[in-house]
Amino acid sequence: MRFKAVARVENGVTETPEDWDKVVSRLVFEKEYTEGLKGAGHFRHVWVLFGFHRMRTTLMTVHPMRNPDIPEVGVFASHSPTRPNKIGMTKARLIRVEGNVVTVKGLDAFDGSPVFDIKPPEEEIDYRPARRPRKSR
């Protein structure tokens, strides 16, 4: 299946920083998707599905966190970007949504990464039925 970037990450980060948690990123959506962001600012966090677009390596087993002291596990038992499909999935703090730009904190994606999707965390969803006006008879 082919996926297109609905947004790009803008954060100026080109090398692994000391602490991704402190990184603020702007997800700049294609204008055609702006309407899809309606109500997206309601949540405290947001799942971001993005591409590890600089990663070319695929490994079946890895030392988690590139720590050679941690025994090797399968790549599917880890979050290593060396997975067959280079898809990252991170729950970031949602700062704000303005127009076509979603600003988040704590996203571990390099500058220019394609964003495929964002989703609200299940546990923060609290849709409520609107009160409907009663029909007068």
Next chain:
Amino acid sequence: MRFKAVARVENGVTETPEDWDKVVSRLVFEKEYTEGLKGAGHFRHVWVLFGFHRMRTTLMTVHPMRNPDIPEVGVFASHSPTRPNKIGMTKARLIRVEGNVVTVKGLDAFDGSPVFDIKPPEEEIDYRPARRPRKSR
């Protein structure tokens, strides 16, 4: 970006069931990825990234849970499959991992859905450094 299915969902479900939580699914991985599942059975849950492969519609706004009483929100403020990239992301209960088959419960994917990735939930990860034998001098 192009993503290939690393596994397919086998659960016989072709119509929306009453309760997805009760559905048991087998994720049958391509044999070449079996090694990548090493240690994947350690966790109690697993995130499954899969394709809404039967969905053709894209909508920018939706009534969540197809409930007309709930006011419309942007598709990115919902989990609707009518999103631009048809990627589902569900935390399912992990039953077992055997060879190239991962058995899960509570995955809301139809039979035959492509699986792009599975990842352990962050909060269940507890990698520990192995105790290394001291070098004798």
